[in-house]
Amino acid sequence: MRVREWMDREAAPRSTFAFLDDGAKKDVRRALLKAVAIPGYQVPYGSREMPLARGWGTGGIQITLSLLKPDDIVKVIDQGCDGSVNAVNIKKFYERTAGVEITTDTALATLVQTRHRIPEEPLTDRQILVLQVPYPEALREVEPSEAQTRRMHAEADYARMWLHLYEDIVRFGEIRISYRYPCTVNGRHVMDPSPIPRWDVPKLHMADALFLFGAGRERRIYAIPPHTRVEPLEFEDHRFRVEDFSGKSCARCGATDTFLDEILMPDGSQTHYCSDSGHCDKRRAGWKPC
Amino acid sequence: MTTAPTTQTSVQPTAVPASNSVAETSSRGSMLTIRNLSKTFRLHMLGGVELPAISEVSFEVLPGEFVGLSGPSGAGKSTVLKCIHRTYLATSGEILYRSAHRGTVDLVSVAEGEILEFRRTEIGFVSQFLRVIPRVGAQDLVAEPIRLRLGVDLETARLRAASLLDRLGIPRKLFSAYPATFSGGEQQRVNIARAVAWEPRLLLLDEPTASLDKRSVDAVVELFAQLRENGATMVGVFHDPELLERITDRVVRIGAEP
C-alpha cells in the first residue's frame, strides 16, 4: 500500500465536516454563547491544535469551523486583502474540509473571517464577522498580571487604562494608540477590538452584524452582539479620531472614503491603495456604493 | 451630706440624661459640684503599685465664682483640675457640671464626645506649659481657637490675638515667630492667651503664673479679672499662696486638714 492510500484510508472515516470534532465545536459554541451573553467579556476556552501554528489565526479559524454550515459562503481577508497567502491558505482549508463556497464579495458572504480589518461595505444582520485576535487583553498594556486584569474587569476598575490615555495626552498632546484602540462595550467591559485601525472602530458601534473575536494562542473568545454600544475611550476635551486621509485617494478605484494603504513606489514617491481589496475591485467593476 | 431625694424644685430646666440622674441632687445654683472625688494611680510597671493622689474631695463652685485650690505640694490640687477636664480619669466620686446647653452632667462618666464638645465650647484649661505646634507662629497660635470656636474670620481673630498678646506684654516682633524658641515666661503668656482667647465659660487654671515675673503676673491677673466680669467661672491652682488669696473669692483646701 502506498503511503498516500494509507493516509486516505486512515483519514476518511475520522474526518468530520469542517475538520473539528463535535466535542471541540461544542466547546467553542458554548464559549460563543457566553461571549454573546456578556458583550466584551473574555470567555476562556480550550483552544485546539490546528494544522496551522498558533498566532496565525487559529482562534478565528476555530470559531469559523464551529459555525460553518454546508450552504455558507465564506470570505477570508488578511488586512483587507483577499489574496494574501494567509487568507488564501485558510480559504483552501475551509473549501477542503467543509466544501463551502468562497467569495471575495463582502455582500455575498454569510461569514467573513478577517485579520486586522473590517470590510468597508456595511455588514448586514445576516452576516457574521470573525476577527483573529493576537492579544485579547486590553488592559495588558497597564497591568502585566492576568489575576489583576481579571479583577479589574470584574470590578469595572478601568482608572488605570484611562490614566494611560491621560498620560499620553499630557506628554504628547494626543492619544498615541493607532490600532487595538480600547473600547467600552455595552457600557461595561473595556475590550480590545483586535488590531483593526481606528478607522474601523466606529463600525463596531450599533452594527447589524454579529462580531466574534477569537484568540487561539491566548485561549479567549469574546463577542459584540448586534446593536450593541461600542464606545472608544475618549475624553470630553480630547475626542477619539479616525485616521485622516483628506487629500488622498485610491490610485486604483479613486475612492476617497476608504481606509488607504500607503505604498512606496520604486521611484520613492508615495501612492495610496484601498486596504479593502474586494471593495476596491467591486468599485473598479462599476459597482457604486449606495 | 444629704442624699435625700429633692422635691419638685429641680434646678435644671433642661432634660437630664438618665445615666446622670444623680444630677437631681446637685446643690441648686452651683456651676460645679464635686463630691467624694478620689483618684488613685496604678503603676503597672512597678508591679501594680497604687498611688493615691486625692481622696474624697468635695466642694462646690458657684456661677461666676473664682475658687482657688490650696494645699501642700503633692496634695493633688492639679489632679482635681485634671479630673474636671477628664485629662485624668477619676477613680470614684462625681463631678456635676451645669453646662450651658446640655443640662447637668457628671464629667466623670459622660461620653468622650460630650467632653470634647464641652472643651470646644465651654471649658478651657491653662496648663503650666505651652504645647507648641510646629510651623505655627505666636499670633496664629492664639488666633486659631478664636477663629475655630467663635467662628470669626481670620483677620478679626488675628487682631484679637494681637491685642491679647499686647496686653500680656509679648513684643510685636515676636508675633510671627515660632514660640518653640521663646523664653519660658513668654511661652507661658502665649499659652494663657491661647487658652483664654475664646473666653470659655469655665476656666481651669493649673499654675498659670508659675514662671512669670511680677509685671507679667499683674497683666495676667488683670486679664482674669476681665474674664470674670464677662461671666467666666474659674477654678485655679497657684504657686504663690499670697496671690491665691488676693485674686480668688474663696479657697478650698485639698488634702489633710492642717
Next chain:
Amino acid sequence: MEALLRAHGITRRYGPGCALCLDSTGADAGTNRCPTCGSVWACRDVSLELRAEEALGIVGESGSGKSTLVKLLHFDDPATSGYLELARLRQLEGIGGIYADGCDWSRDLFSMDRYRQRRVRDASMGIVYQHPHLGLRMGVSSGGNVAERLLSAGWRSIGAMRQRASHLLERTEIPLSRMDEPPRNFSGGMQQRVQIAKALSGDPPILLLDEVSTGLDLSVQARVLDMIRTLREELRLSMVVVSHDLGVIHLLCQRTMVMKNGQVVESGLTDQILQDPQHGYTQLLVASQLQ
C-alpha cells in the same frame, strides 16, 4: 459632632485558625501568632467610631495591627469578620444598594461586592501610606497620580482634571512646573505631599493617614503635619491617624486608641491617654517617649 463611620468587631486573621487561637494570642498573651496553628491575628475584635471633623489616633508598636486596621477600613485587604458602616453621605448617594430606605447608616460595607466597595472608597476616603510607592505610581506624572482617582470616579475632561490636580498640588506646595514629572524624581517629603494631594483629589470626607510623617526629616515632618492640620480644618476632614509617634498623635488627634498584638488595649481622649494611661502597655509606651 455626629458619627461618620463606625466599625464593630473588625478581625483579620491570616491562617486557618484553631480552637486554641483566642487564648494564646492577643495583648495579654504577648503575641499575635498562635503557637498551635501558626495563624496570625493581625487585628482582633476592633470596634471604633469616627465622628465628623474628628481625628482619631491609633498608636502601637510595629505589628500591633494598626496599619492592618486602616488597610481594612480602606478595603485594601478583606476583613475576616466584623462590620463597617458609614453614615448617610451625600458623596455616596449615587451608588445603589448602600443605604436601606429610611436608614441613617449604610449596610455593612465589608459584605458588599468589591465593585461597590471600590466606589464607596473612591467617594468617601483618601489614604496616605507611609511608603509613597504604595500610594503613588512612581512612573506616572504627579498630575496623573492625582487624576487617577478622578478618572475612577468618572471624570472625563482632561482640562477639568488638570485644573483640579494643579489646585491640589498647589495646596500641597508642589511647584506647578513639576506637575508633569513623575514622583520618582521627587524627595521623600515631596512624594508624601503628592500622596496627600492624590488622597484629597476626590474631595473625600474621610482621610486615613498611615505613619504619614515617619521616616521624614524633622523639618519636612513639621511641614507635612502643618499641611495636614490646615487641610483638615479647611476641608472639614475626619481623620484616622496611625502612628507610633505619640507627638504626632498629640498634635492631630482628639481621641486615641492604643493597640497591641492586634487588640485595642485602651482608648480615650488623647490627653488622658498620654497623662493618665490605664493599661500597663500604654504606661510603658508613654514612659518610653522622648521629651
